[in-house]
Amino acid sequence: MAAAGASVSAARSPGAPAGTEARVRRPPPARPSRLPPLLVLLAAAAGPGAGGAARLYRAGEDAVWVLDSGSVRGATANSSAAWLVQFYSSWCGHCIGYAPTWRALAGDVRDWAAAIRVAALDCAEEKNHEVCRAYEIHFYPTFRYFKAFAKDFTTGEDFKGPDREPQTVRHTMIDFLQSHTDEGRPPGCPSLNAIRPRDVLSLIDNSSGRYVAVLFESNSSYVGREVILDLIPYENIEVKRALGWDKAFLQKLGVSSVPSCYLIYPNGSHGLVTVGKPLRSFFSSYLKSLPDVRKKSLSLPEKPSRADNSEAVLWREFDRSKLYVADLESGLHHLLRVELAARRSLAGAELKTLKDFVTVLAKLLPGRPPVRKLLETLQEWLASLPLDRIPYDAVLDLVNNKMRISGIFLTNHIKWVGCQGSRPELRGYTCSLWKLFHTLTVRAGTHPKALDGTGFEDDPQAVLQTIRRYVHIFFGCKECGEHFEEMAKESMDSVKTPDQAILWLWKKHNVVNSRLAGHPSEDPKFPKVPWPTPDLCPACHEEIKGLTSWNEGQVLLFLKRHYGSDNLEDTYSSDLGDTGEGAPATGEERAGGHASPEQPPADRGAESLRPPGVPAPRPRLSERSHQGLDVKLESLSGAEGRRGAGAGAAFLGTGFSSLDMSLCVVLYVASSLFLMVMYFFFRVRSKRWKVKHHHPSV
Ligand SMILES: Cc1cc2nc3c(=O)[nH]c(=O)nc-3n(C[C@H](O)[C@H](O)[C@H](O)COP(=O)(O)OP(=O)(O)OC[C@H]3O[C@@H](n4cnc5c(N)ncnc54)[C@H](O)[C@@H]3O)c2cc1C
Numbered sequence: 001m002a003a004a005g006a007s008v009s010a011a012r013s014p015g016a017p018a019g020t021e022a023r024v025r026r027p028p029p030a031r032p033s034r035l036p037p038l039l040v041l042l043a044a045a046a047g048p049g050a051g052g053a054a055r056l057y058r059a060g061e062d063a064v065w066v067l068d069s070g071s072v073r074g075a076t077a078n079s080s081a082a083w084l085v086q087f088y089s090s091w092c093g094h095c096i097g098y099a100p101t102w103r104a105l106a107g108d109v110r111d112w113a114a115a116i117r118v119a120a121l122d123c124a125e126e127k128n129h130e131v132c133r134a135y136e137i138h139f140y141p142t143f144r145y146f147k148a149f150a151k152d153f154t155t156g157e158d159f160k161g162p163d164r165e166p167q168t169v170r171h172t173m174i175d176f177l178q179s180h181t182d183e184g185r186p187p188g189c190p191s192l193n194a195i196r197p198r199d200v201l202s203l204i205d206n207s208s209g210r211y212v213a214v215l216f217e218s219n220s221s222y223v224g225r226e227v228i229l230d231l232i233p234y235e236n237i238e239v240k241r242a243l244g245w246d247k248a249f250l251q252k253l254g255v256s257s258v259p260s261c262y263l264i265y266p267n268g269s270h271g272l273v274t275v276g277k278p279l280r281s282f283f284s285s286y287l288k289s290l291p292d293v294r295k296k297s298l299s300l301p302e303k304p305s306r307a308d309n310s311e312a313v314l315w316r317e318f319d320r321s322k323l324y325v326a327d328l329e330s331g332l333h334h335l336l337r338v339e340l341a342a343r344r345s346l347a348g349a350e351l352k353t354l355k356d357f358v359t360v361l362a363k364l365l366p367g368r369p370p371v372r373k374l375l376e377t378l379q380e381w382l383a384s385l386p387l388d389r390i391p392y393d394a395v396l397d398l399v400n401n402k403m404r405i406s407g408i409f410l411t412n413h414i415k416w417v418g419c420q421g422s423r424p425e426l427r428g429y430t431c432s433l434w435k436l437f438h439t440l441t442v443r444a445g446t447h448p449k450a451l452d453g454t455g456f457e458d459d460p461q462a463v464l465q466t467i468r469r470y471v472h473i474f475f476g477c478k479e480c481g482e483h484f485e486e487m488a489k490e491s492m493d494s495v496k497t498p499d500q501a502i503l504w505l506w507k508k509h510n511v512v513n514s515r516l517a518g519h520p521s522e523d524p525k526f527p528k529v530p531w532p533t534p535d536l537c538p539a540c541h542e543e544i545k546g547l548t549s550w551n552e553g554q555v556l557l558f559l560k561r562h563y564g565s566d567n568l569e570d571t572y573s574s575d576l577g578d579t580g581e582g583a584p585a586t587g588e589e590r591a592g593g594h595a596s597p598e599q600p601p602a603d604r605g606a607e608s609l610r611p612p613g614v615p616a617p618r619p620r621l622s623e624r625s626h627q628g629l630d631v632k633l634e635s636l637s638g639a640e641g642r643r644g645a646g647a648g649a650a651f652l653g654t655g656f657s658s659l660d661m662s663l664c665v666v667l668y669v670a671s672s673l674f675l676m677v678m679y680f681f682f683r684v685r686s687k688r689w690k691v692k693h694h695h696p697s698v
Contacts, residue, residue, distance in 0.1 A: 072135075441563075
């Protein structure tokens with residue numbers, strides 16, 4: 001990775017935006033799709049005690065505590081130590097770039113574990129997405145503090161610091177520890193408060209039989225508190241801090257500058273410590289190496305067993321000149337079931353953006369009929385909603401349950417093909433999102449009537465503006481969204497035709513490529529170069545007066561071909577819908593394709609209702625069914641609604657929709673009535689017959 005990064009930086013011209021007139025071109029990359037056939041990547045994925053996997057951090061190898069859905073609540077609730085948890089997403093470039101810093105920080109404060117622990121939880125792991133939702137994580141990375149001995153569930157306190165440099169984070173950790181009450185302070189955390197002059201004198205006068213170090217420092221210094229925490233696991237020594245008082249007192253002890261360390265030895269002798277530099281590391285190291293100062297055992301993140309530690313991911317051969325249905329559908333699955341599902345409910349601008357984005361998807365996304373039908377139904381349903389706030393569970397219920405019985409479904413498997421990364425944390429979702437966006441702008445350019453009747457017709461910016469709002473509001477990578485917004489502010493208004501919209505997105509994507517070249521999130525097998533590369537589109541590249549430049553007319557033609565429906569490859573996607581649609585999956589499909597053990601039984605049951613193979617989708621839901629959904633939704637607003645939606649989902653987990661159940665009841669009542677009518681009819685007839693043929697008096 002480092003070597004690739006170095007070569008990338010060397011070939012890049014930092015100032016020149018790629019995708020514009022002139023640029024420095026890098027040598028064409030080796031064809032990345034030609035990795036050894038069926039290469040099995042052993043992606044070591046670490047787990048917490050519970051054995052879960054996280055892609056950027058490895059429990060037992062890093063000092064970071066790796067949490068997951070099974071361990072986060074147990075770890076942070078009523079804990080004897082405070083926690084600083086980074087909720088990240090392994091596909092987020094900023095999280096990937098920040099991971100070395102977080103690891104270094106965790107290693108740096110490893111000895112503070114009895115007081116405060118540095119942890120990480122991967123929200124891109126689908127098994128974690130419910131828990132990330134519960135903690136209200138909308139963007140990545142999000143840093144939250146959790147106090148020791150928190151009794152009730154809490155979403156934690158946001159990290160507040162001017163930057164995320166290790167020193168800043170360390171200082172905020174100390175501030176956070178000091179915000180505990182005396183009773184609530186972690187028992188393993190010594191007092192971080194400064195002592196008074198007379199306390200120093202009494203320490204000197206009354207030897208405790210062990211070392212006592214007093215750090216004299218200024219009010220704004222954190223050195224004393226850092227050294228106190230660094231020495232937590234060490235026996236036979238106690239560290240105190242004292243703020244610089246009057247010069248006379250300090251001079252008496254021989255202290256001429258702060259920070260300085262004054263040491264009282266176990267035998268009662270005392271004196272000023274001389275270190276090379278008055279820094280935390282120098283003081284800590286000196287004190288740790290004193291005779292008879294020993295380290296106690298430390299609670300550290302557990303290393304998972306080997307069996308838990310690896311997962312095999314099958315490499316899929318693919319053609320870089322093709323677009324894969326599997327990438328688009330996997331991306332859509334993540335978008336609908338994970339990214340948007342981070343919101344409990346949607347209202348105002350969020351709801352409007354969801355509606356517009358689904359409209360654009362429904363009208364423009366090519367693909368398999370069940371997925372198109374699902375988007376169409378979702379769009380009609382959202383458009384018909386009279387509510388100004390909807391619980392997102394209702395959307396999930398529709399996507400996961402209501403339409404499955406009709407054969408309208410979206411895969412719940414993640415299966416990257418053209419978006420595979422050479423490591424599990426690389427590429428994937430963000431790659432598929434770009435592909436989805438390009439496909440939408442191209443389709444709007446090649447099918448000018450597609451948006452008729454939506455309110456977006458005749459607006460060449462409609463698709464771009466909808467993408468912009470989606471990225472701004474929902475895209476989990478906040479910094480990515482901010483960068484994209486800057487680019488949009490700068491020039492999106494200049495787009496006057498659908499073709500310009502296609503080219504705008506292409507240019508801006510190349511700007512992002514150029515910015516990220518050499519970044520830790522760059523996959524060495526898929527280097528960030530101006531795209532399309534000459535081997536993909538020779539006609540797109542020209543040389544004018546010795547400078548390489550784009551032929552934008554050819555680029556436009558290429559993009560229309562590349563992102564057009566004729567270039568859509570169904571390979572690898574035929575089995576996407578074969579198992580367990582509806583419920584969230586557990587990330588990238590494992591080699592062997594076993595059904596997820598977390599898949600709810602209800603879904604497996606519903607599966608048996610559908611014949612194998614891709615079923616023919618039924619016609620769209622009738623007006624009546626929409627009304628039914630609306631009525632249900634009206635009772636769903638607010639917290640109660642959420643509970644209702646949850647219950648609805650469970651009930652519908654049998655595979656029957658509420659419409660189906662209502663029809664059953666109606667049919668049942670109708671047939672009972674019919675039988676009763678028949679019964680009375682024949683009784684009356686038989687009575688009449690008896691009267692007619694029975695004349696005992698005659
Ligand atoms: C809107 C948006 C903004 C982002 N901003 C950031 C950011 O600020 N920082 C960050 O770290 N990450 C950012 N990302 C993620 C980043 O751009 C990549 O998606 C990620 O690094 C994975 O890269 P990749 O190799 O899969 O290729 P990607 O850049 O994801 O591209 C996916 C595929 O699109 C095609 N492609 C490449 N370039 C173009 C182009 N110019 N036009 C059309 N098609 C193209 C190629 O086939 C490529 O494989 C952003 C993602 C999105 C969707």
